[in-house]
Amino acid sequence: MQIESLPTERRSDKPQGERRGLVIIHTGDGKGKSTAAFGLALRAHGRDKPVKIYQFMKVPSARFGEHRAFEQLGVPIEGLGDGFSWKSRDIEHSAQLARDGWQRAEATIRAGAHFLVVLDEIMYPLRYGWLPLEPVLTCLRERPESVHVVLTGRGAPRELIDLADTVTEMTMIKHHFKAGVPAQRGIED
Amino acid sequence: MQIESLPTERRSDKPQGERRGLVIIHTGDGKGKSTAAFGLALRAHGRDKPVKIYQFMKVPSARFGEHRAFEQLGVPIEGLGDGFSWKSRDIEHSAQLARDGWQRAEATIRAGAHFLVVLDEIMYPLRYGWLPLEPVLTCLRERPESVHVVLTGRGAPRELIDLADTVTEMTMIKHHFKAGVPAQRGIED
Numbered sequence: 001m002q003i004e005s006l007p008t009e010r011r012s013d014k015p016q017g018e019r020r021g022l023v024i025i026h027t028g029d030g031k032g033k034s035t036a037a038f039g040l041a042l043r044a045h046g047r048d049k050p051v052k053i054y055q056f057m058k059v060p061s062a063r064f065g066e067h068r069a070f071e072q073l074g075v076p077i078e079g080l081g082d083g084f085s086w087k088s089r090d091i092e093h094s095a096q097l098a099r100d101g102w103q104r105a106e107a108t109i110r111a112g113a114h115f116l117v118v119l120d121e122i123m124y125p126l127r128y129g130w131l132p133l134e135p136v137l138t139c140l141r142e143r144p145e146s147v148h149v150v151l152t153g154r155g156a157p158r159e160l161i162d163l164a165d166t167v168t169e170m171t172m173i174k175h176h177f178k179a180g181v182p183a184q185r186g187i188e189d
Numbered sequence: 190m191q192i193e194s195l196p197t198e199r200r201s202d203k204p205q206g207e208r209r210g211l212v213i214i215h216t217g218d219g220k221g222k223s224t225a226a227f228g229l230a231l232r233a234h235g236r237d238k239p240v241k242i243y244q245f246m247k248v249p250s251a252r253f254g255e256h257r258a259f260e261q262l263g264v265p266i267e268g269l270g271d272g273f274s275w276k277s278r279d280i281e282h283s284a285q286l287a288r289d290g291w292q293r294a295e296a297t298i299r300a301g302a303h304f305l306v307v308l309d310e311i312m313y314p315l316r317y318g319w320l321p322l323e324p325v326l327t328c329l330r331e332r333p334e335s336v337h338v339v340l341t342g343r344g345a346p347r348e349l350i351d352l353a354d355t356v357t358e359m360t361m362i363k364h365h366f367k368a369g370v371p372a373q374r375g376i377e378d
Contacts, residue, residue, distance in 0.1 A: 036359075042228070045258050164363060170221065172356075
């Protein structure tokens with residue numbers, strides 16, 4: 001029995017010591033980057049902490065399962081994008097939406113009224129060059145120290161990883177899409 | 190602009206085609222295995238699907254943020270363990286609880302009344318030898334085809350990975366514990 005191999009993600013009943021906001025990154029090509037961010041938002045909400053979720057690649061009208069559940073909880077989740085995909089005609093419009101969305105997200109982070117701010121799929125506008133990296137780094141460095149920020153998406157830039165407190169890479173070992181099984185409602189949307 | 194590099198975790202607005210339950214594994218030494226499972230439970234609940242969460246390493250009285258939030262949503266989350274840790278005196282008792290808990294989880298999976306059943310941290314009793322692997326594999330193979338099952342924890346056994354539809358490894362790139370920052374209430378519990 002490997003009783004010494006205690007799960008290090010084990011959580012204390014009574015966290016003690018330094019209290020400060022963390023910068024948490026979920027990156028990699030596997031599943032679970034956004035869903036783990038939603039789980040963090042759920043947990044913080046359960047502790048009566050104010051949470052705000054911005055989604056850079058979802059449209060404002062998105063009504064996936066998570067939107068419906070967060071609505072039930074009273075957790076605001078806001079799509080900032082235009083449903084950008086490989087079919088998009090107007091990349092400049094997508095880029096402008098990302099910049100406008102960032103202004104909103106930055107204001108929320110700097111205001112310090114939220115315990116946790118999720119910047120879901122922000123890596124895509126950063127990678128696509130729609131959003132410059134430097135203002136994001138500056139905002140994270142200058143934010144009120146109580147504010148936790150979770151950033152998700154593939155291909156997190158090195159400077160963001162250097163700045164972050166906690167970085168997890170979600171690696172795809174197997175995926176049902178590759179076995180020909182399509183997206184399942186309630187699991188993937 | 191890498192507009193060709195569409196996120197493959199992108200979800201269709203209208204999933205089509207084969208509908209069947211998936212076996213999904215979150216493993217690895219990084220954060221996010223359980224929180225991503227909670228995110229999936231949240232999403233499924235948002236689609237009005239019945240969800241049940243079993244936690245093999247949590248006590249029935251656990252009241253972390255996720256328990257409070259799932260209570261608000263009406264999603265049952267049940268601790269099956271005795272808070273096993275390196276301080277545990279009675280390993281045999283922990284092992285018996287895991288076996289008893291598995292009986293309950295297996296009955297729920299086989300009954301087929303739930304869209305999604307989460308077996309959180311089940312890898313630990315499997316690795317510790319508290320729970321034999323074969324009955325778990327058999328239950329997953331024989332389950333009603335509509336039932337999705339998510340299993341979490343480090344060190345997923347090879348046979349389970351072979352059987353699964355989707356496997357994600359959460360890899361720790363950086364962790365604030367290692368920088369001396371302790372667990373933060375609302376983030377880690």
